[in-house]
Amino acid sequence: MKLDERHLIQLAAVVKTGGVTEGAALLGLAQPAVSRTLSMLEKRIGEPLFIKGRRPLQPTPLGLSLAEHGLVMLATSRKASDLVESFRVGKSGVVRIGGTPFFMDALIAQLCAEFQASHPDVRIDQSYGYFPDLRAALKADQIDLAICPIDILDEGSGLEFQQILPGRxxxxxxxxxxxxxxxxxxxxxxxxxxxxxxxxxxxxxxxxxxxxxxxxxxxxxxxxxxxxxxxxxxxxxxxxxxxxxxxxxxxxxxxxxxxxxLPITIPHPERALAILKRIDAPRAPAVDQFAEFVRLGFQDLRHLIKRHEESVIWGV
Amino acid sequence: MKLDERHLIQLAAVVKTGGVTEGAALLGLAQPAVSRTLSMLEKRIGEPLFIKGRRPLQPTPLGLSLAEHGLVMLATSRKASDLVESFRVGKSGVVRIGGTPFFMDALIAQLCAEFQASHPDVRIDQSYGYFPDLRAALKADQIDLAICPIDILDEGSGLEFQQILPGRxxxxxxxxxxxxxxxxxxxxxxxxxxxxxxxxxxxxxxxxxxxxxxxxxxxxxxxxxxxxxxxxxxxxxxxxxxxxxxxxxxxxxxxxxxxxxLPITIPHPERALAILKRIDAPRAPAVDQFAEFVRLGFQDLRHLIKRHEESVIWGV
DNA sequence: CTAGCTTCATAACGATCTGTTATATTGAAT
DNA sequence: ATTCAATATAACAGATCGTTATGAAGCTAG
The missing domain is CATH 3.40.190.10 (Periplasmic binding protein-like II)
Incomplete structure (x- = not known):
């Protein structure tokens, strides 16, 4: 006996609320729809789901048991909807980042932790590499973001890159x-x-x-x-x-x-720390949220770093 | 974002089996049906569920998470189907029996235990009473079966009764x-x-x-x-x-x-132990199974009891 | 016990969705 | 490059869903 999952959910709603009308309301349906579903279910199963002719509607043992299963489905369905919703606004999902070891260790790890304070259900998978590897990983869809220094002249082919810190x-x-x-x-x-x-x-x-x-x-x-x-x-x-x-x-x-x-000025490379993304492929919203978070984080840091640089290196 | 439970199940089947064709087969559907469902889902959700252009089909993190929920639904649905199946053949459900105390204690309780050796998922609710109460309880649908001595002349109104032991x-x-x-x-x-x-x-x-x-x-x-x-x-x-x-x-x-x-013959009452059921209302299959089990049990006992009676009371 | 209210069941209908077969497209392996 | 297998698309018939309108049936109060 194959049962339609939707029917079980409707049954559960009716049993849970104690009435066809209220059950239908719970699901945002009209009462006759649910009523028909119940009749259909009883006919197809061949066993009564409710005790007939009693007006606070009372389920039979079978009806009750089936309703419990329906309740599981209802809950699971709700959870799935929530998951999608949170994914769409970047509140859940996976962000795979790759970057040069020193930057990741010194700056990004902490940012990850701060990011997850507001996005606890986003998992971050981190890996290490240098520009050529990271570019390849991006293109092979092994990572979603790369955070690494790149030569300023470099023009990414199919890659978008946002400069977040001048190289120094x-x-x-x-x-x-x-x-x-x-x-x-x-x-x-x-x-x-x-x-x-x-x-x-x-x-x-x-x-x-x-x-x-x-x-x-x-x-x-x-x-x-x-x-x-x-x-x-x-x-x-x-x-x-x-x-x-x-x-x-x-x-x-x-x-x-x-x-x-050391307060010694040395030539700074023609390079800048940047966030690299694929421009073509779709990115999970959480990825964009994280990239934006990093960008803003560095925006805040930039002048602090600048001042620090001046005071430490040039002794201002 | 409201998701159709059926769609989640199809997604789960595809992820579980690793292919649209096999997933469809698992559900007993044609491949295009499932393929369309996936396209529709992706369009409605607005996020990819599978990584495009890769064969063997590989789900995105979101696809994987949703598939897990679908798997829960699939399992729950299967369980619900099994429940109905076992209920229909009398292998699950509730049997509410009422009877006279001495018979219940001395004979029926043990039969209940024996019955459940082959029907472990059938719950038995026992209560006590004498004929008038039991008849009322039957009619009020408070019990499914009554096991009690009744006057042989009695004709049940709306009640079926099977004699299972002569009164002695x-x-x-x-x-x-x-x-x-x-x-x-x-x-x-x-x-x-x-x-x-x-x-x-x-x-x-x-x-x-x-x-x-x-x-x-x-x-x-x-x-x-x-x-x-x-x-x-x-x-x-x-x-x-x-x-x-x-x-x-x-x-x-x-x-x-x-x-x-005592080996003394005393007048036996015009009465017989019987099983009473409602004739009109539908009974759960487990109820009929149990009634039949009791009837057969007493059929086996009857000649044993008869012989015992002869040897003990008349000293044969 | 009847009146009235509430709730459930049924009917009819349009829209959507489902599942089917046939066919085109695409990715992967040789 | 070619071939094979798997997936996507198209078109269609039938089932199902959800709706509104309406009838039937219990409960409750006077």
Whole structure:
């Protein structure tokens, strides 16, 4: 006996409210529709669902049991509707983001947490990579957003990118680093200390090479490499080493008072931190909400970072 | 956003099986029907449910979540169908029986247990009463079956009754009763012992009065009354008292070896144990199954009881 | 016990939806 | 590139839904 799910729901509404009229009202239907459904159900099942000729309508045991199942369906249906609704306004769903390790660790993870304060049912899947991988992942629909530095000249093919922070590198060291004691540290001093290399493949690594060579280094003394941001910071904490970092990453650590930037201006790359999306494929609303959240978050940060940059690096 | 439950089920079937064609087959539908449903759903929801241009079909997060809800509905629907099916063959439901206390306690309760060995999902609601109450309860649809002794002449108005055991009373006593030692106990001896009266309102009570008066008692020595069958038996166990009982009730206690019947023939009432049903109103299949089970059970018992009666009462 | 009110059942009808078969399109594998 | 399998689309007949209008049936109050 195949039963129409809609019929069970109507039965449930009637049993729940105790009357055909009220049950119909609960579902937003006219009374005769529900009445007919019940008659049809009884005829098709061949068993009475209600005790005839009693006026507070009283279900038979079978009617009651079936109504319970209908109630499950009603609830499930409601939940499904709610799910769709919340998905459409970006309150549920999955956001798959990829980005360069330092930015993700230093800035984005925290933003994710803040985002979910208002979007608790949105799951965020994070992965790491650099621009070429991230672009490929975007195009293969493995991620929805990429957050990474890109060369400003780059024109995405099928990709939309919003710049959220200008590229600006600094030399990072621990707050007790001896170079910080000098009134005017010279670039040549930088070669006196061991260096930490950013992860292989990162734009930072290229920046570091260019920087050191421009300062007259013949060979580059790399003492440590391969670590994630936390490794690098923990290493920096324990030695007078130096490394190149995006200023925003150092900025994000300012509260910890463990690392800071040397007041030495170094050439900033022709690069900017950006959010990349596919322009063609449809994105889940939650993805757009998250992208917007990140954009606004950085908008707020931008002038803070700027001021910090001026005070720390140029000692304003 | 109101979603049709049927659509969710179809979505669930497709996601579960991994293909539109197979999903349709699972539901016994043609492929285009399901395909159209999915298109319609996506259009109405405004979000993709499947990642386009990928084969094997891969659901989006939203599609997956909705499919889970659909799966709940599918399962619930199946359960509802099974429930109806089992109800129709009498394998589930409720049977409300009423009957005279002694019969219910001594014979029917055990039959209920045996019945449920093959019908575990049938609930049995038992209540007590005598013929007038039971007939009223039947007509008011408070019980489905009555099991009680009725006068053979009685013609049920709107009630069907099947005789399942001829009425036959015996004098019951404990197995150590002194009267059992006599070769041929005389009716007059019965007056030498205290009597237990059956519950007020029971036919047995009338039988007892008639019996004792017919044996020449001027007044009836009632020592104990008002107890249920267990009370009566426990009383009998502890005293040389006597009482009148249906023979079948004494028979049911034979294994306990605590009470037995005196080998004295007493007039048997023009009455028979019967099952009463409404003839007009529809009965749940489980009710008919149970009634048939009881009838067959007594059919098996009948000759056993007969033989027991002959051997115990007439000492054959 | 009747009057009146409320609730349920039935009828008729238009609109929608369902499921079907036939056919075109598309993705994937060889 | 070709071929095969799976999905999407089209067209159509029938079922079903929900509606309004109306009749029947219980409860309740006087």
């Amino acid at each position: 590198n600094v030399v990072a060291c621990r707050v007790t680093h001896p170079l910080l004691l000098k009134r005017r540290p010279q670039p040549s001093h930088l070669l006196d200390y061991p260096w930490i290399a950013p992860p292989p493949g990162s734009p930072l690594l290229a920046d570091l090479r260019a920087l050191l060579l421009s300062f007259g280094a013949t060979e580059i003394k790399i003492r440590y490499t391969g670590g994630s941001l936390m490794s690098v910071i923990n290493y920096l904490k324990s030695a007078d080493a130096l490394t190149v970092m995006p200023h925003s990453v150092v900025f994000a650590q300012r509260k910890e008072k463990t690392i800071t930037a | 009373n015996v004098v019951a006593c404990r197995v150590t009763h002194p009267l059992l030692l006599k070769r041929r106990p005389q009716p007059s001896h019965l007056l030498d012992y205290p009597w237990i009266a059956p519950p007020p309102g029971s036919p047995l009570l009338a039988d007892l009065r008639a019996l004792l008066l017919s044996f020449g008692a001027t007044e009836i020595k009632i020592r104990y009354t008002g107890g249920s069958l267990m009370s009566v038996i426990n009383y009998l166990k502890s005293a040389d008292a006597l009482t009148v009982m249906p023979h079948s009730v004494v028979f049911a206690q034979r294994k306990e070896k605590t009470i037995t019947a």
